[in-house]
Structures are given as C-alpha cells and as structure tokens.
Amino acid sequence: MKAFKATTARFAAILALITVVSGCSTGKNSEPSTQPSASTEAGSSQQPDNGRFEKRVKFSATSVDLSDDGNYMNDAIFQTLNDKFNFAYDLIPLSWDNWVERDRIWVNSGDMPDMMFWNFDFKDYMNFSKQGLIKPLPTDYETRYPNLASAMSKTGLADYLKSLDPEGRVYMVPNVIYNTPVTETTDLVLDAKVLYYRKDWAQKVGITVGDTITAEQISELGRAFVEKDPGGNGAGRTVGISSQPYQLYSAFVQTHNSFYNQFYKKEDGKYVWGGNEDSTFEGVKSFASYFEQGFIDKDYYTFKGKEHYDKFDTGISGMFIDGASAANVNERNQAFAKANPDINPADAIGLATVVGPDGKFHGQQNILNYWAGEIFKPDLNDETFDRILSILDYVASPEGQRLIFAGIEGKDYKMEGDKLVITREKDEQGNFKYMGDLYPSYYFFYTKVVLPDDWSARDPSLPDNIRNAAVNMFKVKEKIAELVPPDYDVLFLSAPNKDKFNVLIDDAITQLIMGKKDLTVSWSEWKKSVEPKVSAVLKEINGALAK
Known part of the structure; x- marks a missing residue:
C-alpha cells in the first residue's frame, strides 16, 4: 500500500520490526459509551442474515498506527460497523521496532491475540500452519465471504499458499495492495x-x-x-x-x-x-x-x-x-x-x-500484490471467527471501502449519480482533513484486507x-514493459545458503563508484569475491527448481 500519515512508502518498503505492548490484555479499548441500540442487541429485523449476528462478540486484535490511550469504539465508522455486526474489540497497539520477533514469540507461546496483524514470512507461515499454531480459514470461505475471497485472490499469494497445502487450506488473510488494478491490460503490479x-x-x-x-x-x-x-x-x-x-x-x-x-x-x-x-x-x-x-x-x-x-x-x-x-x-x-x-x-x-x-x-x-496480513488464534471459536471474517468481508466491499476512506455519506461525501464527491471538513490550508483525525477507528481498518494504495488511485479528495x-x-x-508474473517458487524457496545470502549489490555499486580503482578491474574483483556465495545459492535454486 499516500495522503495518509502512515505513508505508502512505509508499507511498500515493509519497514522492519514492531514491538507490541506485551500480552493480549493490554488493549486500551472499553465498550462504547453509547451501546448498540436495543434492537441491535435483541437481533431484530435490522440485523442482517436473519439474526446471524444477534449475539454480541468481543475479540482482541493488534494493529499498527494505534496509540495506547486511544478509544476506537466511539466514532461513526466504528458505530456503522457495529450496527451491522454487533461486536467490540480490544486493540493492542504495535510500534515500528521489533514487530517480527515479537509476533513470532507470541505465536510460538500460544499467547497470541484473536487476530494478529502479521508481516508475512513464508518459512514461519509453513511452520505455524503445520504445527497448528494458527487457525485456517473455513474451507468454504470463498462462498461465505466473497468480497474477502476476491481481494485475497488478487494478491496471488492466497492461491499459491492454497496450492501447497494438502487439503487446500489457507491460514491467513493477505492484504492486497491493488484490489482494482490501475492498469488497463494487466493485473500485475508495476514498479511505481x-x-x-x-x-x-x-x-x-x-x-x-x-x-x-x-x-x-x-x-x-x-x-x-x-x-x-x-x-x-x-x-x-x-x-x-x-x-x-x-x-x-x-x-x-x-x-x-x-x-x-x-x-x-x-x-x-x-x-x-x-x-x-x-x-x-x-x-x-x-x-x-x-x-x-x-x-x-x-x-x-x-x-x-x-x-x-x-x-x-x-x-x-x-x-x-x-x-x-x-x-x-x-x-x-x-x-x-x-x-x-x-x-x-x-x-x-x-x-x-x-x-x-x-x-x-x-x-x-x-513485485508482489500484497503486504502483511492477518492470522488468527488457533482456538478462536467459530462464531467469533465468523464475525471477524464477516467484518473483513464488508471492509473489502465497495461499500466498506467508501466507509473507511470516504467516511459517512451525507456528512463526509455525497453521491452525484455514480460520482463520489468529498464534502468532509478542510484544514486551514484548504486540504481535506485526514480521515484518522476525524475517525480514530480508521487507524485500525485502513490496513485490513485492502491497503490504502488502492483507494488513493481513485481518491476523489485528491x-x-x-x-x-x-x-x-x-x-x-x-x-512498454516486458511483464513477468512473480516467481513465488524462487522468492519463497528456503535453503541454507539462500537464507543467509547477504550480498547487497546496491551497496557494492556505491563502494565501487566511490573507489579509486579502475571500475572494470574493481567490478571483476568484486564478482570474484562473492562468487562462492552466489554459486552456492544458484546450486540450491537450480537443484530445487530448474527444469
């Protein structure tokens, strides 16, 4: 996945590692000061799916860009979702420090939240899924949650992971960068x-x-x-x-x-x-x-x-x-x-x-059409899991994307035929105010399922x-590009020499450019110095994948 404060560059670069406030009990949210209406609590005819969400559920979840003291259940975006899905959440803030190792410890200890925002790692994914440390999506998720399934399919990753599992299961929700491609002839993501x-x-x-x-x-x-x-x-x-x-x-x-x-x-x-x-x-x-x-x-x-x-x-x-x-x-x-x-x-x-x-x-x-994703606690009960996936399915829908990124119809935007016209408040410079400043719950939902890059390509506030x-x-x-689909096999291949390959060619180019030797000589010497590492990796890759 920028008019948002946590920039697309941050997502695309996948900046390193995040520390979480330890333990799932650290979420700072409480029940909304304004509880759902009696009709919502009672599961009246206003409830979707004939009372499917009559029982109120509560789950814990982690996310980036949250504050320890934020209340994310009192604004109109949350209330709109709550009216539809009757839920509460305890949100656990993540910082941008050592998220990868903290999440790995959380999963391996069996103490992870119900839903965890996770920086996908193929090797960890395979280990977690084989050991039963994370919960698979329902086998019929594609029919039960069609918007979610469509977004997952656009990542390419979901189908690849499904092909590797003996039972065709998927153990995560990868977040798609471009759900609707900005290109006309290809779904492949192009270098921006x-x-x-x-x-x-x-x-x-x-x-x-x-x-x-x-x-x-x-x-x-x-x-x-x-x-x-x-x-x-x-x-x-x-x-x-x-x-x-x-x-x-x-x-x-x-x-x-x-x-x-x-x-x-x-x-x-x-x-x-x-x-x-x-x-x-x-x-x-x-x-x-x-x-x-x-x-x-x-x-x-x-x-x-x-x-x-x-x-x-x-x-x-x-x-x-x-x-x-x-x-x-x-x-x-x-x-x-x-x-x-x-x-x-x-x-x-x-x-x-x-x-x-x-x-x-x-x-x-x-370039892969996803960044990060959501994984789920292995013993999460099916009713709560269904509620979470139903919310994510709505977030992935056109209506859900309008709610998250455009706000409340009649207040923040209006429809003129098929055209969405932004009407939300402006700042002193005449720019539309940032959605997160108006609706704190935006900071949770805008990185779920569909990343903000997708909206920005069509954002009418720009x-x-x-x-x-x-x-x-x-x-x-x-x-004017020779388009090549991502090679998941080589990207995700785990082998001893490939896993520790540390030759950074950009750094080498810089050093050689700044050096005093003849460039042809220094380039040849550098290639010779890294040849054992390169050859060892190529032997592993070609041994496993070459036809």
Missing part, C-alpha cells in the same frame, strides 16, 4: 518509481520532456540545470538530480537489466543471478560516466532519509526518483507548495517514466490533475 522533475526549469532551459525519459535525456536535462541555473541559485550551487542510491540505480543500472539485483529464471529454465550479467555492468559503467559529468548529487551515497526531498523543495535540485502512487504525488506536491508558496506545483512538477536504451520500462521485478498524472504513469509503463 518515476522521475520527478522541475517542469518549469525544463521550459526555461528549452528542453521538452514527454511521458518517458532515458538516462541520456536525464543527463542532458541535469547538465542544463547545472550550467544554466534556472533556479537562480548561483554558480555551482544547483544540482541536477538528487536521490538515494537505490533510486538512482533504478534509473541508471536497472534500465539495463531488470533483474540486476535478483536471482531469476532464464528462458532455458535455469536460474542465474543478475549481478553476474554483462548487462548489469553496462548499467554500472553508465552510471559512473554520468556521475563524472557532475549533474548527479555528489553526496547521494550519504542519503538515508529525505535529503533529496528537501533539496528539491528548496530549489537546489531539479530532479529526484521516487514512487508515484497518487497519494505520494499529492504529498510531494503539497510539500513543494508549502516550501514555495508563490509557485503553483502543477506548473512546476512533472513526472516521467525512466526507460532503458531499448525504450522499454525495466522496473523492479517480482486533485484530478495529480491523480490522473499518477495513474497515467502506470498506463505508460504497462505499454
């Missing part, structure tokens, strides 16, 4: 990275940029920014492009080899490592030559966070590489506008897809020009 550039500067230096741009064209634009100084920074102060190493390498190295940093299967059925291939080194040499030209930020290798954003927003840098979900584009435009109140970001910021010398898009491969520009980048890419 694009070039953000100063469109107004490009006009000043007389260069027109289209929907796509090559590395050579980036260099032309970058050199013009440095030499002609359209931002008026003064001689030697303007930077052509400024980004973190992995972002720059996506534009200058990956455009020569889509799999430069992965093990992947060739047409002959054998697996290879992209770092070994000549095309990868061609990309490295290309980057080195561009770096020597001086338009790439000389300090790029030191960047760990948002330095490139700051340089762009303050008019020092004219380009950067970043993800282009609609929410992220909006966030970048808002940040630019705040730093430049006299410049309209719509006039100043352009987007372009970086393509290789062959004119094709070579984005990151094996300006049309921003949303359309972001979606257009995906449509441009799909037409």
Whole structure:
C-alpha cells in the first residue's frame, strides 16, 4: 500500500520490526459509551442474515498506527460497523521496532491475540500452519465471504499458499495492495518509481520532456540545470538530480537489466543471478560516466532519509526518483507548495517514466500484490471467527471501502449519480482533513484486507490533475514493459545458503563508484569475491527448481 500519515512508502518498503505492548490484555479499548441500540442487541429485523449476528462478540486484535490511550469504539465508522455486526474489540497497539520477533514469540507461546496483524514470512507461515499454531480459514470461505475471497485472490499469494497445502487450506488473510488494478491490460503490479522533475526549469532551459525519459535525456536535462541555473541559485550551487542510491540505480543500472539485483529464471529454465550479467555492468559503467559529468548529487551515497526531498523543495535540485502512487504525488506536491508558496506545483512538477536504451520500462521485478496480513488464534471459536471474517468481508466491499476512506455519506461525501464527491471538513490550508483525525477507528481498518494504495488511485479528495498524472504513469509503463508474473517458487524457496545470502549489490555499486580503482578491474574483483556465495545459492535454486 499516500495522503495518509502512515505513508505508502512505509508499507511498500515493509519497514522492519514492531514491538507490541506485551500480552493480549493490554488493549486500551472499553465498550462504547453509547451501546448498540436495543434492537441491535435483541437481533431484530435490522440485523442482517436473519439474526446471524444477534449475539454480541468481543475479540482482541493488534494493529499498527494505534496509540495506547486511544478509544476506537466511539466514532461513526466504528458505530456503522457495529450496527451491522454487533461486536467490540480490544486493540493492542504495535510500534515500528521489533514487530517480527515479537509476533513470532507470541505465536510460538500460544499467547497470541484473536487476530494478529502479521508481516508475512513464508518459512514461519509453513511452520505455524503445520504445527497448528494458527487457525485456517473455513474451507468454504470463498462462498461465505466473497468480497474477502476476491481481494485475497488478487494478491496471488492466497492461491499459491492454497496450492501447497494438502487439503487446500489457507491460514491467513493477505492484504492486497491493488484490489482494482490501475492498469488497463494487466493485473500485475508495476514498479511505481518515476522521475520527478522541475517542469518549469525544463521550459526555461528549452528542453521538452514527454511521458518517458532515458538516462541520456536525464543527463542532458541535469547538465542544463547545472550550467544554466534556472533556479537562480548561483554558480555551482544547483544540482541536477538528487536521490538515494537505490533510486538512482533504478534509473541508471536497472534500465539495463531488470533483474540486476535478483536471482531469476532464464528462458532455458535455469536460474542465474543478475549481478553476474554483462548487462548489469553496462548499467554500472553508465552510471559512473554520468556521475563524472557532475549533474548527479555528489553526496547521494550519504542519503538515508529525505535529503533529496528537501533539496528539491528548496530549489537546489531539479530532479529526484521516487514512487508515484497518487497519494505520494499529492504529498510531494503539497510539500513543494508549502516550501514555495508563490509557485503553483502543477506548473512546476512533472513526472516521467525512466526507460532503458531499448525504450522499454525495466522496473523492479517480482513485485508482489500484497503486504502483511492477518492470522488468527488457533482456538478462536467459530462464531467469533465468523464475525471477524464477516467484518473483513464488508471492509473489502465497495461499500466498506467508501466507509473507511470516504467516511459517512451525507456528512463526509455525497453521491452525484455514480460520482463520489468529498464534502468532509478542510484544514486551514484548504486540504481535506485526514480521515484518522476525524475517525480514530480508521487507524485500525485502513490496513485490513485492502491497503490504502488502492483507494488513493481513485481518491476523489485528491486533485484530478495529480491523480490522473499518477495513474497515467502506470498506463505508460504497462505499454512498454516486458511483464513477468512473480516467481513465488524462487522468492519463497528456503535453503541454507539462500537464507543467509547477504550480498547487497546496491551497496557494492556505491563502494565501487566511490573507489579509486579502475571500475572494470574493481567490478571483476568484486564478482570474484562473492562468487562462492552466489554459486552456492544458484546450486540450491537450480537443484530445487530448474527444469
């Protein structure tokens, strides 16, 4: 899975590890101060499914982005769901510290909450399911919970896990990133990275940029920014492009080899490592030559966070590489506008897809259409389990997504025919208020089943020009990309050498670029130094998977 505070980048990067307040009894919620109506408690005709939810249930659950002192059962989003499903929950906050190890301990100790937000790990999943440490979904979940099943199917992961189980069972609900693809011809998730550039500067230096741009064209634009100084920074102060190493390498190295940093299967059925291939080194040499030209930020290798954003927003840098979900584009435009109140970001910021010398898009491969998910306590009773899955099924429906991300009809939005028009409160800057500030329970539901990336691609609270520009980048890419379905077999293969493989090619490229040796010599020496590790992994992969 950005106009949301916990950004899509956080989800897509799957930032590490979370600490939970220990023990399921630490949830800070209490029963709502306004209890369900008598008719709800009694299971009157207002209850769906002929009284199926007549009995009130309560369950414990963990989630990110919760506070210890938050009350998540008093707002209108929760009350709407409560009116339908008659439930209460104890929510246990997770922090972004050591979530992986804490969850593993929780599961293995048998002390996990009823529903746990979990950073999927294939090896753990197989162990947990085989040992009966987590509860499988009902065998008929696809017919009982059709919206949930549809979203799970879109992840690709659910069907893959089902194929591995002798009885065809699934032991988790994976959260889908794009439930409704933003592309027109494929359901595959495309790498969201694009070039953000100063469109107004490009006009000043007389260069027109289209929907796509090559590395050579980036260099032309970058050199013009440095030499002609359209931002008026003064001689030697303007930077052509400024980004973190992995972002720059996506534009200058990956455009020569889509799999430069992965093990992947060739047409002959054998697996290879992209770092070994000549095309990868061609990309490295290309980057080195561009770096020597001086338009790439000389300090790029030191960047760990948002330095490139700051340089762009303050008019020092004219380009950067970043993800282009609609929410992220909006966030970048808002940040630019705040730093430049006299410049309209719509006039100043352009987007372009970086393509290789062959004119094709070579984005990151094996991008999976899910992040994290929900697992369930093995002895969770079936009635409570049905209630949880029914809630998740509703959350995955179009009506449920409108509730979570648009709010209450008549208050936060209205329908004009098929068009959803946002009417919720605005802040002092004239932007629609963040849903979590209006409805605390949003912080629980917005990361369940369907991640917010999906809504952001169609979010009517975002300006049309921003949303359309972001979606257009995906449509441009799909037409010029060689699309390859994710290779779950190699991604999830667990083997001794593969599991401990620690060769980070981006770090190696940085070290070699900054080194004083001849690049051809140093690249050859580096490949030779990592060859034993690479060969050991390839032997395992080809032994298990090659045809």
